[in-house]
Amino acid sequence: MTETFTGNKGLRLEEPLIFEMDTPGSTGVDVADPATDEIRLGDLERKSAIGLPGLSEPQVIRHYTRLSQKNYSIDAGFYPLGSCTMKYNPRLNERMARLPGFSDIHPFQPVSTVQGALELIDTLADWLKKLTGMPAVAMSPAAGAHGELCGMLSIRAALEARGDKRPVVLVPESAHGTNPATAAACGYKVEAIPGDARGRVDTKAFKERLGPDVAAVMLTNPNTCGLFETDIIDLSKAIHDAGAFFYMDGANYNAIVGRVRIADLGADAMHINLHKTFSTPHGGGGPGAGPTVLSEALAPFAPLPYVVHDDRGYRLVETELDAKAEGTEPFGRLKGFHGQFGVFVRALSYIMSMGADGLRQASGDAVLNANYLLETLKDTLTPSFEGPCMHEALFDDRFLKDTGVSTLDFAKAMIDEGYHPMTMYFPLVVHGALLMEPTETESKETLDAYVATLKDLARRARENGAEAFKAAPQFTPRRRLDETQAARKPVLRWRPEEPVQEAAE
Amino acid sequence: MRYLPHSEADRAEMLKIIGVGAVDDLYRDVPRAAYNTEAFGDLPNQMGEMEVDRRLNAMAARNITAGSVPSFLGAGAYRHHVPAAVDYLIQRGEFLTSYTPYQPEISQGTLQYLFEFQTQVALLTGMDVANASMYDGATACAEAACMATRVTRRKSVILSGGLHPHYKAVTETLMRTLGLEYETLGPDPLGIEDLSGRIDKTTACVIVQNPDFFGRPRDLTALAATCHEAGALLVVAVAEPVSLGLMASPGEMGADIVVAEGHALGSGTSFGGPGVGLFATRDKYLRQMPGRLCGETVDEDGKRGYVLTLSTREQHIRREKATSNICTNSGLIALAFTIHMTMLGEEGFTRLARVNHANAVLLADKLAAVPGVTVVNRTFFNEFSLKLSKPAAEVVEALAAKGILGGVPVSRFLPTYEELADLLLVTATETNTEAQMDAFAAALKEVLS
Structure with a gap:
């Protein structure tokens, strides 16, 4: 018997939407009676119901527990998603972020009552500056792409301050999509520079294109192919000689933390994804944080707010007036309040746990694990470039040639074997890319089991053909979903079955 | 290090399979001028859970939590009870x-x-x-x-x-x-x-x-x-x-x-x-x-x-x-x-909103009775502005010294507008008790007298 009466399959439980579980009048929160019935809203009281369903607390717990069980997670399994750094998220970080002294403080308390919070931000900033060798860091960006915006706007402000209008930003073809999107959001014309046969940027092509119209170069290093840009110092010199700035995308910082100071590479700005390198949880897509380190030339233009520390204690520089008194010229403000504070607590908890020695060991183990995958899979899959790689190993789909199995099919078959797939079809510079980032928190046993699984899948693709792969995944809460239908006829919210009559105006 | 699974034997075996002598060799593409073979930056080494817990608790203890004192702060960030x-x-x-x-x-x-x-x-x-x-x-x-x-x-x-x-x-x-x-x-x-x-x-x-x-x-x-x-x-x-x-x-x-x-x-x-x-x-x-x-x-x-x-x-x-x-x-x-929102549902959410509004009505009336205070808005939801007889930034500091987080001075955001220096934003939510409101009114009376 394959079908059940309920549609449930043992622990695989079907679950409706909350809107389909409504018991009108039911609630999971007992709220006291209002102290008065007097309303002072003018004539702006809501006249119609909102339409929210009523559920009790146990129903809510069961509903979201069941939903959670439909998710893959780092806690439950190996998650080698390239360029995402899915490392273990320590639970100590969560406990620290929930200390009332951090979680229950208001952003606009008098600064005299939040000296510990400002100390925490300043301490984290100090670590980030020392690890990168950079003199300043803007803490407020909320994510990697937001950090890119911060760095690029600092660059724009520095150029404007010297009366230098430069319309072009160069990015390599292998760049993450946020790079060109950010440069365009900053009003720049984006030009893509091709890579070379070694998986690096074409330094010669870059140098030839540099000139008085180029504002900046945005370059991920280690790059999106998982390789260190060998000519980076040479390139950063050329960028500076041309009067431009060098934005280094720090998405792959986990490979080099504690080993390479990015100041020594000549970078002017780099964002640090705290949710990658510093272990704060990805949370199903955020919240992250993207503090952005800045060179001496860019530091004066860092956005509001920032923390300063002197013999009077810690202070927040929140307004243009405050900044003027500090002698800086912020390009503006990127975010409400003071940045992703709860993420800062988690990142500092991790950094203090690891220490300088532990961070160095972590980057080393991350690179070791990636090279172990590259070496043990090189005869089964097809590596795109020669090693050693940094913290991720890139393969392409040549090993699937003539099998009828695509990269996507291969990935879906991995799901049935209990793995989250690697990043697929990125970077765009190789065909059918499979980008694996094991991170340092995986054991040798996990990697060996993974390698054995991929070898068996590759064998099955060669020997048994594509049919089984096309049908994968079979054992998941849902099988392949119709993305075309989702986009063609978008259903983006629940609506009641019976159309509700619009209230007459 | 508790988050890193490899033993030294694991590392040695993996390096051997890869065919290099040391992890440093895997970084051979990094220009030597930029590669550090030792830890740098005068930064502390790893710590156990207890030590991290102790140090971060010490930082947290240097903050006054909104839950430990009467708190009436808003200006875009509102404190509610989270189940x-x-x-x-x-x-x-x-x-x-x-x-x-x-x-x-x-x-x-x-x-x-x-x-x-x-x-x-x-x-x-x-x-x-x-x-x-x-x-x-x-x-x-x-x-x-x-x-x-x-x-x-x-x-x-x-x-x-x-x-x-x-x-x-x-x-x-x-x-x-x-x-x-x-x-x-x-x-x-x-x-x-x-x-x-x-x-x-x-x-x-x-x-x-x-x-x-x-x-x-x-x-x-x-x-x-x-x-x-x-x-x-x-x-x-x-x-x-x-x-x-x-x-x-x-x-x-x-x-x-x-x-x-x-x-x-x-x-x-x-x-x-x-x-x-x-x-x-x-x-x-x-x-x-x-x-x-x-x-x-x-x-x-x-x-x-x-x-x-x-x-x-x-x-x-x-x-x-x-x-x-x-x-x-x-x-x-x-x-x-x-x-x-799911826990609240229609019933809980609309009721929560009424309680917030009712508490703000109560607070506005209590504060309006304090000499030197004018409630600027006749209508509001759970937050309103007060015009004070003294600069709001000073008043807030004085209230904090009395253990009350008594609102957010508008001058914190708009310091160049002198005419706004006496404006204070005050919020009441379901978390505020009537006793807290009375304490706030009493302290404000003292500060303004």
Whole structure:
């Protein structure tokens, strides 16, 4: 018997939407009676119901527990998603972020009552500056792409301050999509520079294109192919000689933390994804944080707010007036309040746990694990470039040639074997890319089991053909979903079955 | 190190298989001038859990928590009671430690709650459709301004003087970045600005907050009509989402885009971050909307399921032509919002809003009786402005010394406006007891005497 009466399959439980579980009048929160019935809203009281369903607390717990069980997670399994750094998220970080002294403080308390919070931000900033060798860091960006915006706007402000209008930003073809999107959001014309046969940027092509119209170069290093840009110092010199700035995308910082100071590479700005390198949880897509380190030339233009520390204690520089008194010229403000504070607590908890020695060991183990995958899979899959790689190993789909199995099919078959797939079809510079980032928190046993699984899948693709792969995944809460239908006829919210009559105006 | 599984023997064996002598050899592509073979920077080494716990507790202890004293702070961040179940559920590893749901077959949990979140936000704001979240209210506001310029193909944005100064600053920063024009009206504590009179054929949108930064609820119906006659959009920002439980929704008033800060539901104030930006609009503007969207579909067996959709608007497909550069958003805070809203339901949420309003009414009357205090707004939701007989910044410090977090001085945001130096923003929520309000009034009386 394959079908059940309920549609449930043992622990695989079907679950409706909350809107389909409504018991009108039911609630999971007992709220006291209002102290008065007097309303002072003018004539702006809501006249119609909102339409929210009523559920009790146990129903809510069961509903979201069941939903959670439909998710893959780092806690439950190996998650080698390239360029995402899915490392273990320590639970100590969560406990620290929930200390009332951090979680229950208001952003606009008098600064005299939040000296510990400002100390925490300043301490984290100090670590980030020392690890990168950079003199300043803007803490407020909320994510990697937001950090890119911060760095690029600092660059724009520095150029404007010297009366230098430069319309072009160069990015390599292998760049993450946020790079060109950010440069365009900053009003720049984006030009893509091709890579070379070694998986690096074409330094010669870059140098030839540099000139008085180029504002900046945005370059991920280690790059999106998982390789260190060998000519980076040479390139950063050329960028500076041309009067431009060098934005280094720090998405792959986990490979080099504690080993390479990015100041020594000549970078002017780099964002640090705290949710990658510093272990704060990805949370199903955020919240992250993207503090952005800045060179001496860019530091004066860092956005509001920032923390300063002197013999009077810690202070927040929140307004243009405050900044003027500090002698800086912020390009503006990127975010409400003071940045992703709860993420800062988690990142500092991790950094203090690891220490300088532990961070160095972590980057080393991350690179070791990636090279172990590259070496043990090189005869089964097809590596795109020669090693050693940094913290991720890139393969392409040549090993699937003539099998009828695509990269996507291969990935879906991995799901049935209990793995989250690697990043697929990125970077765009190789065909059918499979980008694996094991991170340092995986054991040798996990990697060996993974390698054995991929070898068996590759064998099955060669020997048994594509049919089984096309049908994968079979054992998941849902099988392949119709993305075309989702986009063609978008259903983006629940609506009641019976159309509700619009209230007459 | 407790987070690193390898033994030295593991490492040695793996290096041998790879065929190098040491981990340092794997870094041979790094220019030697930039590679450090030893730890650097005079930074401390690893610590056990207890030591980290001790040190961070010491930092936390140097903050006065809002829960330990009478606290009446708002100005865009509101302290509400978050049920225990919310924090438990969001800490489940399947939610906490998963990535953006790129593999829908093994991410239906995340995708379904995003679909529920989008529906809740659309219902609350009175709009057709909502996205799967932005970073926070201020960035959502800036993205709304950009979206309005795309929809109308016009370049100019009008910002109300009742808009939160942080929303204003973030929006202005992005407008400058994109070479767009904006006109920002001066602070408007009395709610008397004339926005309609400034709208012309170049106006892409008017952005107005409701209730405004000074706590005043605004009827935006006429403004919406003026905007639409001129071919402009009305963007409404909501800093306190609980207000939507008692007030007419922005959608009912004619808004075209609604943005809001959602952290007040489900998450603590946490010194202002992380938050979650709510973003909702009309169906007809869907294709110009920024951010991730979750949509319903079916799988191969015809069963209902959910996927990320309409990604042709986004950076990983469109690159420099994307509607926004946003990638990661605020999934877990959106989950907290959704769970808290689900727990409240229609009954709990509307009741919560009434309790907030009632407490604010009570507090306003108690403070109005203090000599030297004038309540500036006759109408409000749970926050209002006081005009004091002394500079508000000094009063707040004096109150803090008495163990009361007694509001936010407007001068903290707008220090160059001398006429606003005596204005104080005060909030009451369901967390405030009448005894706390009496203590506040008594302390304020002493400070002002």
